[in-house]
Amino acid sequence: MELTFYIAATVAVLATIMVITRYNMIHALLYLVVSFLSVAVVFLTMGAPFMAALEVIVYAGAIVVLIIFVIMMLSLTREDVEQEKAWLQPKLWMGPALLSFVLLAELVYLLVIAEMPAAPVAGSYVNAKAVGLALYGPYILGVQLSGILLMAGIVGAYHLGRQKKKVIHRFLQQQEPQKERSAAI
Amino acid sequence: MTSIPMETGLLLAGVLFMLGLISVMIRRNIIFMLISVEIMLNAAGLAFIVAGSHWAQPDGQIMFIFILTMAAAEVSVGLALILQIYHQLKTLNSDAANFMKG
Numbered sequence: 001m002e003l004t005f006y007i008a009a010t011v012a013v014l015a016t017i018m019v020i021t022r023y024n025m026i027h028a029l030l031y032l033v034v035s036f037l038s039v040a041v042v043f044l045t046m047g048a049p050f051m052a053a054l055e056v057i058v059y060a061g062a063i064v065v066l067i068i069f070v071i072m073m074l075s076l077t078r079e080d081v082e083q084e085k086a087w088l089q090p091k092l093w094m095g096p097a098l099l100s101f102v103l104l105a106e107l108v109y110l111l112v113i114a115e116m117p118a119a120p121v122a123g124s125y126v127n128a129k130a131v132g133l134a135l136y137g138p139y140i141l142g143v144q145l146s147g148i149l150l151m152a153g154i155v156g157a158y159h160l161g162r163q164k165k166k167v168i169h170r171f172l173q174q175q176e177p178q179k180e181r182s183a184a185i
Numbered sequence: 186m187t188s189i190p191m192e193t194g195l196l197l198a199g200v201l202f203m204l205g206l207i208s209v210m211i212r213r214n215i216i217f218m219l220i221s222v223e224i225m226l227n228a229a230g231l232a233f234i235v236a237g238s239h240w241a242q243p244d245g246q247i248m249f250i251f252i253l254t255m256a257a258a259e260v261s262v263g264l265a266l267i268l269q270i271y272h273q274l275k276t277l278n279s280d281a282a283n284f285m286k287g
Contacts, residue, residue, distance in 0.1 A: 009197045020208035046238040063260050070264045093211035134243040146254040153258030161265035
C-alpha cells in the first residue's frame with residue numbers, strides 16, 4: 001500500500017517534468033494524461049476513490065480532450081515546434097528554475113524540521129456517501145455557486161470564441177493580391 | 186490503515202505545484218501556460234485531498250470538486266481566449282499580445 005503511493009508519486013513527478021520540457025504539444029498532452037492518472041492513483045491510496053474517478057473523467061478525459069480539440073483547430077505545424085524549441089533556451093529557464101528550487105528546498109526543510117504531533121496515518125477512508133451528504137448538506141451554497149460559475153463559463157466561452165467578421169478598409173485590402181502573387185511565384 | 190505521513194502527500198503537491206509554476210514562467214507558448222495552470226490547480230486539489238484524508242473529513246474532497254468545477258470553467262474560457270488571440274495575431278506567443286491596451 002505504501003509502495004503504490006510512492007511509485008505513483010514518482011510517476012506523477014516524472015510525467016509532469018516531461019510535460020513541461022516537451023516542445024511538441026501533443027507529446028506534452030500525452031504526458032499530462034499520465035500525470036493526471038498517477039495523481040488519481042495517489043487519490044486512491046489516500047482513501048478517496050470517488051475523487052480518483054472524477055480526476056480520470058474530468059481532468060484526463062474532458063479537459064485534455066478540450067485542449068486537443070483547440071490544438072487541432074489551430075493546425076500547428078513543424079515551424080511552431082521549432083519556434084518553441086528556439087524560445088526555450090537553458091539560459092532563459094535556469095534562473096526561475098533555480099529560484100523555485102530554493103523555494104522547494106525551503107518548503108522541504110520546513111516540513112521535515114517541523115516536529116508535527118504524531119501523524120502516523122494519511123489514509124483515512126472517506127467514502128462517496130459522506131462526500132455527497134456533506135456536499136448537499138452544509139455545502140449546498142457552494143454547489144449553487146458552482147452552477148453559476150459553469151453557466152458563466154459557458155456564456156463566456158461562447159462570447160469570446162465567436163468569430164467576428166473582420167471589416168478591412170479598401171486602402172488596406174491591396175496587401176492581399178501581393179501576398180497571392182508572391183505565393184504564386 | 187496506511188502509514189504514509191501527511192507530509193509526503195503535501196510534499197508531492199508542493200513539487201507538482203512548483204513544476205507548474207516553473208513552466209508558467211519559462212514558457213511563452215500560451216497553450217503550454219494554460220496546461221501549466223492546470224497542473225498547478227491539480228496540485229492544489231491534491232493538497233486538499235491529502236488534508237481531508239488525514240483528518241478523515243469529506244470537506245477536502247468537496248473542495249476538490251469545487252476546484253475541478255473551476256478548472257473546467259477556466260479551461261473553456263481560456264481556450265476561447267487562445268482562439269481569439271490566435272486569430273488576431275496569428276501566433277501563440279504570449280509576448281505578441283503586449284501591445285493591447287485597456
